[in-house]
Amino acid sequence: MNKSILGIHHVTAISGPAHENFKFYTETLGLRLVKRTVNFDDPGVYHLYYGDETGSPGTLMTFFPYGGAPGDKGTGQVVASSYPVENLEVWKQRLGVPYRSEVRFGQEYVIFEDPHGMTLELYESKSAPPTLGPIGGATLKLKSTAPTAELLKLMGFEEEGRENARARYRLKGSGDYLDLEQSDEPSTRGGAGTVHHIALRVADDEAQAHWRNKLIKAGYQVSPVMDRNYFHSIYFRGPGGVLFELATDPPGMMIDESVEELGEKLVLPPQYEPHREGIEAVLDPLEEPYKFAETSGQGDLVVALHGTGGDEYDLLSLVAEVAPGKPVLSLRGNVKERGARRFFRRLQAGVFDEDDLRQRATELAKFLERHPGPRVAVGYSNGANMAAATLLEEADSFDKAILFRPMLGWEPGPADLSGKQILLLIGRDDRIVSPEAGEKLAEVFRERGAEVEVRQVPTGHNLTRQDVEIARRWLSSSRETLKSIA
Numbered sequence: 340m341n342k343s344i345l346g347i348h349h350v351t352a353i354s355g356p357a358h359e360n361f362k363f364y365t366e367t368l369g370l371r372l373v374k375r376t377v378n379f380d381d382p383g384v385y386h387l388y389y390g391d392e393t394g395s396p397g398t399l400m401t402f403f404p405y406g407g408a409p410g411d412k413g414t415g416q417v418v419a420s421s422y423p424v425e426n427l428e429v430w431k432q433r434l435g436v437p438y439r440s441e442v443r444f445g446q447e448y449v450i451f452e453d454p455h456g457m458t459l460e461l462y463e464s465k466s467a468p469p470t471l472g473p474i475g476g477a478t479l480k481l482k483s484t485a486p487t488a489e490l491l492k493l494m495g496f497e498e499e500g501r502e503n504a505r506a507r508y509r510l511k512g513s514g515d516y517l518d519l520e521q522s523d524e525p526s527t528r529g530g531a532g533t534v535h536h537i538a539l540r541v542a543d544d545e546a547q548a549h550w551r552n553k554l555i556k557a558g559y560q561v562s563p564v565m566d567r568n569y570f571h572s573i574y575f576r577g578p579g580g581v582l583f584e585l586a587t588d589p590p591g592m593m594i595d596e597s598v599e600e601l602g603e604k605l606v607l608p609p610q611y612e613p614h615r616e617g618i619e620a621v622l623d624p625l626e627e628p629y630k631f632a633e634t635s636g637q638g639d640l641v642v643a644l645h646g647t648g649g650d651e652y653d654l655l656s657l658v659a660e661v662a663p664g665k666p667v668l669s670l671r672g673n674v675k676e677r678g679a680r681r682f683f684r685r686l687q688a689g690v691f692d693e694d695d696l697r698q699r700a701t702e703l704a705k706f707l708e709r710h711p712g713p714r715v716a717v718g719y720s721n722g723a724n725m726a727a728a729t730l731l732e733e734a735d736s737f738d739k740a741i742l743f744r745p746m747l748g749w750e751p752g753p754a755d756l757s758g759k760q761i762l763l764l765i766g767r768d769d770r771i772v773s774p775e776a777g778e779k780l781a782e783v784f785r786e787r788g789a790e791v792e793v794r795q796v797p798t799g800h801n802l803t804r805q806d807v808e809i810a811r812r813w814l815s816s817s818r819e820t821l822k823s824i825a
């Protein structure tokens with residue numbers, strides 16, 4: 340059996356908001372999310388694994404998106420992780436984030452940060468796969484490098500060279516390297532954008548047991564074997580403060596999902612499965628739930644929601660007239676009904692799928708948290724109902740709302756709407772939404788404490804110049820929201 344240490348297994352770090360981490364690692368770097376699970380010791384936070392198509396050991400970059408204060412990159416820590424790429428010039432073109440170049444050991448490194456400040460590097464290697472995958476190396480910053488160098492040698496690394504404050508140790512066989520960089524900086528404070536630990540690969544439990552004994556004999560305090568579901572792990576702290584892990588290659592990412600399914604769904608260990616609903620409710624959705632069009636401007640954010648059959652471009656010109664100069668986030672409904680986009684399902688014309696509506700209202704409110712307020716909803720028909728339902732579920736979602744042709748068609752949510760300003764525009768001859776159904780909604784808003792204005796326009800379900808004029812005047816004369824004054 341091969342008992343040697345085989346290379347880097349994974350790097351685990353703390354990040355900021357999960358959806359920003361997800362966007363960067365999947366879109367900018369083109370890695371695959373290969374596991375969407377939770378921190379087994381703290382299931383209120385994700386544990387996200389990115390890697391190659393199959394999540395092979397050695398390609399795994401994993402995150403606990405705790406958010407919170409950024410950490411600093413002092414000594415006693417892994418301060419950079421490096422990926423080999425086929426063509427560095429191609430990556431310089433496609434990265435789309437600021438980077439700098441540095442030559443080390445005769446090789447160019449492109450150095451940049453992820454959205455939460457964690458340092459990543461790219462270097463050219465003939466053996467690199469066409470897309471990002473294996474982590475080829477990492478840099479450990481240390482007050483004193485000699486004791487860690489001894490540890491690396493014990494684990495089968497060989498010194499390859501020295502340059503300035505940096506010494507490079509390469510693992511026989513795999514070619515993965517660790518650079519030890521001497522620095523007098525203070526030791527690190529963990530937080531968003533910092534590496535928590537680095538894991539090295541062992542073939543199996545037997546090899547791990549071998550190393551556990553060997554490390555204990557060398558005086559290290561090594562944890563018992565922990566079952567991490569996708570690998571078995573032991574942990575120990577290196578002499579310079581860096582937390583190391585030795586992780587087994589098996590059982591691997593495919594233990595609970597097929598290669599096609601990897602990372603698609605939230606996977607929970609059996610002990611948390613009974614609490615799935617509560618866990619999902621506190622996790623930040625990774626994918627953007629909406630496609631949207633944006634325009635920039637000054638002041639409150641206008642969130643536009645189109646009617647059935649529309650899209651994110653539908654209301655842009657209307658909003659430009661109603662709320663001139665304000666920034667706009669115009670959403671595309673993510674439900675399709677016989678090809679027509681909507682914001683929630685209905686069972687038949689005028690009969691809403693209430694469970695679906697409530698769920699999507701909560702989802703919309705959560706999505707809006709990513710777009711700081713104050714926020715003004717401008718919705719037409721289906722979009723007006725979506726905005727109304729969202730306000731009634733989560734009062735924080737909008738500060739003001741302009742609702743063209745809305746109706747009450749569901750059991751309204753419990754939110755207290757004190758301080759909210761809402762304009763409802765009802766078509767007097769509307770045959771799709773009766774004026775009474777609009778008035779009923781206005782009544783609910785009033786009961787919840789909102790300041791409500793209802794205007795009946797002498798027309799049907801369609802919008803007229805008069806609608807636009809009323810809405811524009813109402814908005815320009817509406818009170819400043821408290822948040823905008825603050």
Ligand code: ZN
Pocket residue numbers: 349351536538572584
């Ligand atoms: Zn780990």
